[in-house]
Amino acid sequence: MKSFISEADSKTTYCAHCGDVCGSDSRQAYNLQFCCAGCETVYSILNQHNLTQYYCLNDAPGNKLKDIPDSAFSYLDDEKTMLALLAYKDEQRARVVLHLPQIHCSSCLWLLEKLDRLHPGILASQVNFLAKEIAVSFDHKQLSLRQVAELLTSIGYEPHISLSDAEAGKRKKYNRKVAMQLGLTGFCFANIMLISFPEYLGLSYETEPHIAVFFRYINLLLSLPVFFIGAQSFFVNAWQGLKQKFLNIDAPIALAILVTFTRSLYEIIGNTGAGYLDSMSGIVFFMLIGRTLQQRTESSLRFNRDHTAYFPISVTVLDNGERKPKMLSALRKDDIVQLHHNEIIPVDSILSKGKTEIDYSFVTGESTPVPVTPGGIVYAGGRIKGSNAEVIALKPFSQSNFTQLWNDPAFSSDHKQTTSFITLISRYFSLVLLIMAFTAGTYWYLIDPAKGWHAFTSVLIVACPCSLLLAASFTYGYTMELFSRKGLFVKNTNTIENLALTDHVVFDKTGTLTDADNVTIEYQGLNFNREDLQVFISLMSLSVHPLCKALVKQYEDVELIPVEHFKETEGKGMEGWINEKYYKAGSASFLKISPVNLEPASEIFMSIDGMIQGKFVIRNKVRSDIPALLKSMNGFGISLLSGDNESARMQMRKLFPQHAALLFRQSPQDKLDYIRRLQLEQKAKVLMIGDGLNDSGALKQADTGITVAEDIFSFSPACDAIMDVKKLGGLHHFIQVAKAARWIVIGLFIYSLCYNAVGLSFAVSAKLQPVIAAILMPASSISIILIAYLATRRAGIKYFGTERIAKHDQNHISS
Incomplete structure (x- = not known):
């Protein structure tokens, strides 16, 4: 283990567990210095079970223990609550997936996958690092779910359990279907290419008929999973679009795949050629890779979080003087709820015992807590600040003001335009492509009927708009990966397109610009x-x-x-x-x-x-990086919308440029209406930056809504992207990279048009041979993928600097 004495100041000592500066409460044990009793306790537990290698992988990797009451997880003793959370349970074994926001480095991964050494009742544990989740299998006869949560908390990994975790269908599951499609298509494509090589090198039906036929039918057999399983999503999306009288980009792709497969089937059965199964399987494989790349961020983050993720799964109620856990969904009018400091008020209630203050900043944006005396009304979503309190529920959870605000149609509607410029281009591209195919087919049919079908299908095979889809998929996929490494997690490719078009930025104040x-x-x-x-x-x-x-x-x-x-x-x-x-x-x-x-x-x-x-x-x-950020936003309209009072106007006016609009005492509806006016009256493309429920309507109304969060995996309102608040100072860099990505896609589209022109010169002349198609199609795809990667990487280096990870951060991975 390394020393934790500062080089700058030999008198400054850092905690061996968490790395914080050791103050007056520090203590020494095991020849090490600890900042508090909690850190010493965790070290003692790990030392007792021979797990101190945890400290050798990274410097001070531990988390400081929070001061939580002994009854914090008592609600997990309730049978209904426990069953709602368990993923599996039989007579002896149970399995649960818990969210641990403290996971941040390789030491966490190492320790959490060795929980079985801390208690014999733990059978296995597996960490999903990106999702910050742990799947624990345990013997429920030796260890209860509550004890599992308390065991994790005792070593600094307190599980975050919310109401949404108990609701059916809320937990995202790994999409095995996508993985199966990609793996199966890749396997088939590789083998089809391998088996096709003899034909590329001169094997012909005339010289070796038996071998040629054998190889062709093997290729046909391998192409069936590609056509019926790998390409399934393209046919489904195309059909859905046609049913709505909408020609999306999947329609011509599906047509090209269908034509390619049908023509190949005809040639192989009729012994007239080897077909184009290698080109078809290659295109499907590369397009699946592009779409999988885009979906990686969505698989680990939830952008459409609802209000249930903000609330605990259970609360403590008093029943005839006895404290009992009760699921929030079962809370009824007149139930007496006991709340501690920093706990969330679950329902609209009357304060019956204790003088306290309520922080409504997440609901209203007002940062100043509201003092409340017994008999006063407190509202759901507020957070207790100060002494403990008892409240009497006025209504069930489903009828609280918080829930009604969240479910308000103005806040739940999604007006945003989902048609990207790629889709608009593809409409015209598809129409031109079909016209060219029919024109070429008709022309050759009139001259030589045998070449008509060949010319028609050749145009569709060579000029398939898959190159456009690949350009968008890989460019935006690489951009999403780049953004995620830099602390911005976007929901989909439309978010990047909308971000690139931004001309007006609206900021929330409390929790966004200020801490x-x-x-x-x-x-x-x-x-x-x-x-x-x-x-x-x-x-x-x-x-x-x-x-x-x-x-x-x-x-x-x-x-x-x-x-x-x-x-x-x-x-x-x-x-x-x-x-x-x-x-x-x-x-x-x-x-x-x-x-x-x-x-x-x-x-x-x-x-x-x-x-x-x-x-x-x-x-x-x-926040320290905000002044520089606001100075860098030249050329953008800027507004501040705050639910706070006017006290900060002078402070904010010094920060914001003179043309910026500063509006205070803004309700959630006021914020939504202001953004709507910007869109209607000024035709502005609005980017909204916020952090609380009071921003949820504005986030959804804006063309792009970004939620800033200390912990990107914690609750945040429905949005288009989630940003690590420490990265907010680089907002203008993200916008510039999004603009660059859009131009890269346009450039690749022009490149693909030129490339297709070469292939079409063969296709319309009815002289396209399978070997030429086999070279043109994969070469086009690979070149687009390579150009997209290099261009996106160059844009990242230009605006974010070198992609090299600092030595200090090699193990401490920022998710």
């Missing part, structure tokens, strides 16, 4: 002596208000003193007598200060014996 949990604090006023500062910090440490908590955290090195005679006026401030002095801290109105010329930020004023001493100005900290 609600990271504040800057500035003191303005008279100089404090150490004793007075100690009193004020001690006084505010007794409040549950988040501003007071932020201030106390800022001055965590100040030693707190006991305060006995104090009073808190909820939502206003604190006051108390200490050492015969009257101390008061709170809002301007609480201290009876005129609001004129007040700072546009949250403030805590202070007075001693009625004399104002000064104030602390507290602002949500703007």
